[in-house]
Every structure is written in structure tokens, then in C-alpha cells.
Amino acid sequence: MDEHLMADFLEAVPLPTLLVDQSERIIGANAEALTLLGQQIRGRHFATILRQPQVIEAIETCLRERDPRRTRHLGNDGAQDTTFDVTCRYVRGIGAVKGGAAMLCFRDITDLEQAGQMRRDFVANVSHELRTPLTALMGFIETLRGAAREDPNARDRFLSIMEGEANRMNRLVGDLLSLNRVESEERVRPREEVDLKAQLESTLHSLQPVADGMETELVLAAPDDGVPITGDADQLRQVFTNLIENAIKYGRREGRVVVRLTCSDRDPAVRGPAARIQVTDNGPGIDPLHLPRLTERFYRADSHRSRELGGTGLGLAIVKHIVNRHRGRLRVESELGQGSTFTVILPR
Numbered sequence: 001m002d003e004h005l006m007a008d009f010l011e012a013v014p015l016p017t018l019l020v021d022q023s024e025r026i027i028g029a030n031a032e033a034l035t036l037l038g039q040q041i042r043g044r045h046f047a048t049i050l051r052q053p054q055v056i057e058a059i060e061t062c063l064r065e066r067d068p069r070r071t072r073h074l075g076n077d078g079a080q081d082t083t084f085d086v087t088c089r090y091v092r093g094i095g096a097v098k099g100g101a102a103m104l105c106f107r108d109i110t111d112l113e114q115a116g117q118m119r120r121d122f123v124a125n126v127s128h129e130l131r132t133p134l135t136a137l138m139g140f141i142e143t144l145r146g147a148a149r150e151d152p153n154a155r156d157r158f159l160s161i162m163e164g165e166a167n168r169m170n171r172l173v174g175d176l177l178s179l180n181r182v183e184s185e186e187r188v189r190p191r192e193e194v195d196l197k198a199q200l201e202s203t204l205h206s207l208q209p210v211a212d213g214m215e216t217e218l219v220l221a222a223p224d225d226g227v228p229i230t231g232d233a234d235q236l237r238q239v240f241t242n243l244i245e246n247a248i249k250y251g252r253r254e255g256r257v258v259v260r261l262t263c264s265d266r267d268p269a270v271r272g273p274a275a276r277i278q279v280t281d282n283g284p285g286i287d288p289l290h291l292p293r294l295t296e297r298f299y300r301a302d303s304h305r306s307r308e309l310g311g312t313g314l315g316l317a318i319v320k321h322i323v324n325r326h327r328g329r330l331r332v333e334s335e336l337g338q339g340s341t342f343t344v345i346l347p348r
Contacts, residue, residue, distance in 0.1 A: 006094065016084075016106040020046045020059055021095025036075075036084075036106060055086060062088040062102040073106060083113045125298040129172055129312070133165035168312075175314040179297070182235065182321040190232040190326065196275055196346070197222045199233065200259055203240040210245060215254040218244075222261035227275050229348050235322045242315045243279040243342045251283035251339070263348065269329045273348040280341040286334040294332060295320040319344075 010017050010030040016037070019028035026041050026049065034041065041049050047056050050073065058069040069088040076082060084106040095101040140158045148154040204218050211218050240259075247257040260278040267274035286294070293299045298313035323330045326346050334340035 013105065018046075018104045019091070019095070019101045020063070020104065021101040022063060022099040023096040024059075024063070025096075027095055027101060033106070058086065058088050059102050059104065062090055063100075066090040066100070080110070082108065082110045085109045122297060125313075126172075126176065129298065130169060133168050136165045137162055172312045172314075175312045175318065178238070179314055179318050179321070182318055182325065186321050186325045188325070190230060190235070192231065192233060193228050194231040194233045194236055195226040195228050196236070196261055196277065197226050199236055200240055200261060200277065203237060203244060204259065207241065207244055207248065211248050211257070214248055214251075216248050216251060217256045218248075219256065219258045220261075221258065223263065227261060227263055227348075229275055229346055231326055231346065232322075235325070239319050239322050239344060240277070240279075242319050243344070246315065247279050247281040247283070247340070247342070251281035255282050257281050267345060267347075269331075269345045270327070270347045274328075275346050275348055277344045277346070278341055279343075280339060282339040285336040285338050286332075286340055287336060288334070291332055291334065295330070 006019070006028055010019065010028050010033075013030060014032075016033040016035070017030050018026055018033050018037075018041075021027045024045055024047070026044055026046055029037070029041055037049055046059055050056060050059070052073060054071045055073050058071040061067070062069045067090070071086050071088075073084040073086050074081065075084070087105050087107075089103050089105075090100060091103050092100045140162050144155060144158055148158060200220060200222065204220055208218065244257060244259060251257060258278075258280045260276070260280070262276045262278075263274070264276070265273050267276070290299075295316045297317045300313050320330055323344055323346075328344060328346040331343040331345070332340070333343070
């Protein structure tokens with residue numbers, strides 16, 4: 001094959017592509033391959049460029065046996081680890097003394113690998129979160145079948161603990177189903193009209209018993225008139241419930257939670273008319289170290305306290321997906337000892 005024709009052929013391939021001939025040197029590379037592996041790779045022995053044993057073995061086998069081979073090339077682009085699926089195919093009649101060459105194509109599968117790792121981490125986290133209460137339940141069941149069988153006081157105490165652990169698992173399963181639902185609907189824009197002020201008033205009313213238990217004052221600061229937006233009433237209620245309940249539980253006992261609803265004709269966060277809902281507590285605050293990760297699944301700034309209060313570690317992840325579905329923004333501001341403010345910005 002003419003060198004110019006070979007170069008044009010390689011450039012027509014939309015993936016990073018190399019040719020390695022029987023002299024084991026790189027005789028051709030398209031622009032994508034040069035960007036991936038370096039601008040000075042032509043003419044060099046392939047093992048000095050592709051140093052990973054599995055890639056070297058695939059090329060050598062392809063050149064020797066003339067059969068297709070497939071492997072992976074691992075790297076780092078300076079920002080993250082990368083993974084490429086590498087296919088090797090033998091091309092006859094080109095290269096040194098027309099002895100043929102191996103053509104390598106690199107397909108970036110980094111996103112697939114990351115998604116797979118996220119899935120594995122998610123399964124591991126769910127298993128851990130379920131195993132803890134299950135282990136407790138199994139232990140108490142064994143005790144009730146043995147020494148505590150005839151002890152009514154111990155039996156009542158153990159059954160109460162078992163009920164709490166079962167409720168904890170039920171909340172986790174409920175949040176998992178809710179997360180799955182909001183993720184599946186995230187690209188579908190809501191169409192109904194929702195009055196934000198009415199939603200907040202209803203949410204505060206339903207959470208009043210929780211606030212009374214913590215001796216916390218709930219305050220709503222909102223316009224006199226309603227604030228209509230296009231949204232999903234049930235999902236927005238879930239957002240407000242989560243944020244206000246967190247403010248009550250994680251704030252100070254005998255504290256104060258203020259919910260503010262404001263409107264503007266142009267909000268820089270959404271580049272247009274918007275409504276802002278701010279939930280502010282006067283609790284101990286959150287270490288800035290934790291703020292960037294608060295909406296990750298199962299991430300907790302205070303794991304021990306979260307589990308004591310019945311948290312599943314999924315609430316803020318659900319909030320994030322619902323806000324994304326409404327094309328809104330979620331902001332978190334907090335200082336240790338100064339309380340926290342969670343702001344939801346929704347376009348009107």
C-alpha cells in the first residue's frame with residue numbers, strides 16, 4: 001500500500017489507530033493516536049511506547065499468528081485514570097518487505113469503567129447498610145429463642161429494638177426505590193403547576209411534630225401571594241421535607257429553622273426568572289471538607305449521628321436528582337458553629 005494512501009486510510013478511522021509491522025516498529029499513526037500516545041511515535045519500537053505487558057503480548061501474537069486479538073490499555077490523562085479497549089487486526093501486504101502489519105484501534109471506555117465501578121460501590125454500600133440491621137435482628141431472634149424466651153422485660157426491650165432495625169431497613173428500601181424513580185424521570189420535564197408557598201406551608205405543618213420533639217421553632221418567610229412554577233408537586237414536597245427535616249434533626253435542640261421563599265426576575269444561577277427556597281438552621285454546621293460530597297449516595301458528614309437519627313445516606317442524592325429534573329440548582333453554605341443553609345433555585 002502506498003504510504004500516502006495508508007496515511008489517508010488511518011486518518012479516516014475515527015479512533016486512535018496504529019500500524020505495527022513485522023519489524024515491530026510503528027509505521028503509521030493517525031492524529032488521534034498521536035494525541036493519545038505522543039507526537040514522536042512513528043518509527044519507534046512499539047514496546048517503548050506501549051509498555052503494558054498485556055498490550056505487548058496481544059501485538060506479538062497478532063503479528064505471529066495473524067489472528068485477531070483484544071486487550072486493554074490503561075493510562076491517565078492528567079485528570080483521571082483512563083481505560084481503552086484495544087483491538088488488534090492483521091493487515092496483509094504492508095510494512096517491511098510487505099510482510100504485513102498489526103492494526104491497533106483504541107476505544108475509550110473510561111466512562112463505562114467508571115459506571116461499572118459506581119455500580120459495584122453502590123451494591124457494596126447497599127449490602128453494608130442492610131447487613132448491619134439484619135445482623136442485629138438475627139442476634140436478637142437467637143436470644144429470644146434462648147435465654148430471653150421467658151423474660152418478659154427483655155423480650156419487650158428486644159422486640160422494640162428489632163422494630164427499630166426493621167424500620168431502618170424499610171426506610172432504606174423506600175429511599176432506594178425513590179432514588180431509582182427520580183433517576184429514571186430526570187430527563188422528563190414536569191408539566192403541572194405547583195404553588196411553592198402552599199407546598200412549603202403544608203410541609204412545615206406535617207413536620208411540626210418533629211420540630212416539637214426537638215423543641216425547635218419553625219419560621220416561614222414568604223411573599224403574601226402564591227409562587228407558581230412548573231414542577232412535580234410530589235417530588236418538590238420530597239425535597240422540602242428532606243431539607244427541613246434534616247435542619248430540624250441536625251440543628252440545635254431548642255433551635256430555630258427558617259425557611260425563606262424569594263423570587264427574582266433574573267437569577268444568575270438559572271439565567272432567568274427564578275424562585276429561591278432557603279432552609280437555614282442554627283446548628284453546629286458542617287466542616288467545609290464535606291460540602292462537595294454531601295449529595296453523593298451514602299456519604300455522611302457524621303456517620304454515627306446520621307444512623308442514630310435514622311438517616312439512610314440517600315436523602316440529599318434524591319434531592320439533587322429532583323432539582324436537576326426541574327432544571328434547578330442546589331447550593332450548600334455552612335461554617336462550623338454557624339449553622340447551615342441549603343438553597344434550592346428553581347426556574348419560573
